[in-house]
Amino acid sequence: MPKVLKSAVPVEQVAARRTDVAERVRAIIADIRERGDAAVRDYSAKFDSWSPESFRLSPEQVDQIVARVPAQVLEDIRFVQDQVRTFARHQRDSLREFEVETLPGVHLGQKHVPVAAAGAYVPGGRYPLTASAHMTIVTAKVAGVPRVAACTPPIRGEVPDATVAAMHLAGADEIYLLGGVQAVAALAVGTETIGRVDLIAGPGNAYVAEAKRQLFGEVGIDLFAGPTEVLVVADQTADPFVVAVDLLSQAEHGPDSPAVLITTSEAVAREVLDHVEALLPGMPTRDFAEPAWRDHGEIHVVDSLDEAFALADTYASEHVQVLTAEPRQALEKMRDYGALFLGPGTCVSFGDKVIGTNHVLPTRGAARYTGGLWVGKYLKTVTYQEVTNSESSVRLGEVCGRAARVELFEGHARSGDVRAAGFRRGELSWNPA
Numbered sequence: 072m073p074k075v076l077k078s079a080v081p082v083e084q085v086a087a088r089r090t091d092v093a094e095r096v097r098a099i100i101a102d103i104r105e106r107g108d109a110a111v112r113d114y115s116a117k118f119d120s121w122s123p124e125s126f127r128l129s130p131e132q133v134d135q136i137v138a139r140v141p142a143q144v145l146e147d148i149r150f151v152q153d154q155v156r157t158f159a160r161h162q163r164d165s166l167r168e169f170e171v172e173t174l175p176g177v178h179l180g181q182k183h184v185p186v187a188a189a190g191a192y193v194p195g196g197r198y199p200l201t202a203s204a205h206m207t208i209v210t211a212k213v214a215g216v217p218r219v220a221a222c223t224p225p226i227r228g229e230v231p232d233a234t235v236a237a238m239h240l241a242g243a244d245e246i247y248l249l250g251g252v253q254a255v256a257a258l259a260v261g262t263e264t265i266g267r268v269d270l271i272a273g274p275g276n277a278y279v280a281e282a283k284r285q286l287f288g289e290v291g292i293d294l295f296a297g298p299t300e301v302l303v304v305a306d307q308t309a310d311p312f313v314v315a316v317d318l319l320s321q322a323e324h325g326p327d328s329p330a331v332l333i334t335t336s337e338a339v340a341r342e343v344l345d346h347v348e349a350l351l352p353g354m355p356t357r358d359f360a361e362p363a364w365r366d367h368g369e370i371h372v373v374d375s376l377d378e379a380f381a382l383a384d385t386y387a388s389e390h391v392q393v394l395t396a397e398p399r400q401a402l403e404k405m406r407d408y409g410a411l412f413l414g415p416g417t418c419v420s421f422g423d424k425v426i427g428t429n430h431v432l433p434t435r436g437a438a439r440y441t442g443g444l445w446v447g448k449y450l451k452t453v454t455y456q457e458v459t460n461s462e463s464s465v466r467l468g469e470v471c472g473r474a475a476r477v478e479l480f481e482g483h484a485r486s487g488d489v490r491a492a493g494f495r496r497g498e499l500s501w502n503p504a
């Protein structure tokens with residue numbers, strides 16, 4: 072019989088917190104629309120103790136910051152950016168542009184055009200999320216975005232040196248030390264000093280994710296990528312200590328980060344619970360991990376792996392770590408997740424920091440309808456058409472006239488009529504004299 076060994080806080084409590092966040096974000100966006108840069112400055116001072124002369128870093132400031140970063144850190148940034156770039160290039164090369172002739176002289180085509188300007192949000196209010204610079208900016212540049220305006224918040228008034236270095240090395244065209252709703256809103260609506268962009272990509276806390284959600288439409292967004300989530304599917308072969316470490320590795324992101332275990336082994340579940348309790352007090356980030364585990368930690372014991380995968384799908388979790396004897400089964404059995412981590416040889420932290428797949432992933436159920444950030448999110452898949460055969464123009468014009476009139480669209484019908492009649496009588500041609 073399925074059993075719940077640990078459950079999370081009731082959904083109503085979570086919903087109430089979300090409503091509160093949504094209202095605050097709405098008020099900040101409205102204020103920035105009205106007062107522009109002055110409001111941006113006020114919120115940056117309030118939330119991040121940061122109110123410089125200019126939020127944009129000059130090339131000289133960037134050079135000074137990069138010079139402060141230890142050589143090993145820069146080498147690691149370059150290594151990881153190479154991994155991210157390699158994977159992103161494969162994604163780009165997998166995209167097909169084509170033109171097909173569907174009727175004589177009827178040419179239909181598809182192209183992928185990068186957005187002209189993208190905002191790359193690199194989070195970091197609580198701790199530096201340097202790796203998000205690789206994920207957002209390198210990927211945008213592989214997609215061919217000409218203007219990438221990248222924002223990251225200072226951390227309690229301090230410049231995140233490694234993150235700025237990563238933004239620079241990734242190829243950002245503009246770097247702003249600005250975070251939160253104020254950064255997202257400025258990029259979306261444009262202020263005197265920050266030019267508006269066409270699309271904003273990147274992860275963030277509940278405020279950042281909600282700001283992107285509210286501004287969607289006025290600006291494009293990559294996906295809903297809010298507070299981190301992890302779900303582990305484990306059988307009796309899993310090492311309970313590894314499971315506990317992996318759950319806490321993501322719970323440390325913040326007090327609103329869910330960590331869920333679904334296992335077929337009650338013995339593993341009980342050991343995991345003990346390890347988590349033992350590990351938590353020694354975690355330097357326990358201020359985030361403890362409330363996350365207390366309020367959003369769950370342990371479910373189920374009867375079979377099929378049941379485990381089916382239950383896991385209902386969470387549509389951002390990350391799913393599979394620690395079972397045959398982890399690749401998950402590729403067939405699961406549908407709803409941001410990314411899968413198969414077997415004990417890899418982990419969510421590899422995806423977060425080093426391996427090369429993109430760590431900007433859907434949260435709060437968005438994995439039901441989207442995958443994570445990738446080259447394609449910066450591209451617009453557009454179509455075009457051309458007809459170079461008069462008989463086809465006549466035929467399409469006649470069908471168009473009839474089809475449009477069924478829907479009472481007389482204006483549309485006439486566009487079809489003039490082509491049908493014009494090409495039939497030879498009054499229309501491709502090279503008019």
Ligand SMILES: NC(=O)c1ccc[n+]([C@@H]2O[C@H](COP(=O)([O-])OP(=O)(O)OC[C@H]3O[C@@H](n4cnc5c(N)ncnc54)[C@H](O)[C@@H]3O)[C@@H](O)[C@H]2O)c1
Nearest residue numbers: 118194195196197224250251274275276296299324431432
């Ligand atoms: N889903 C993903 O792909 C993914 C990837 C990486 C990180 N994340 C998430 O990103 C988040 C990073 O969080 P963070 O806080 O360190 O950085 P952040 O950059 O997302 O947010 C920092 C900003 O939050 C704003 N803020 C803080 N308190 C506020 C309040 N009370 N009202 C309004 N605005 C407020 C501040 O303006 C600050 O600049 C974590 O939740 C992490 O889980 C998600």
Ligand SMILES: N[C@H](CO)Cc1c[nH]c[nH+]1
Nearest residue numbers: 200202203299300423430
């Ligand atoms: N786990 C985060 C995605 O939700 C990504 C990340 C970056 N650094 C640490 N973690």
Ligand SMILES: [Zn+2]
Nearest residue numbers: 299320321423
């Ligand atoms: Zn992480």
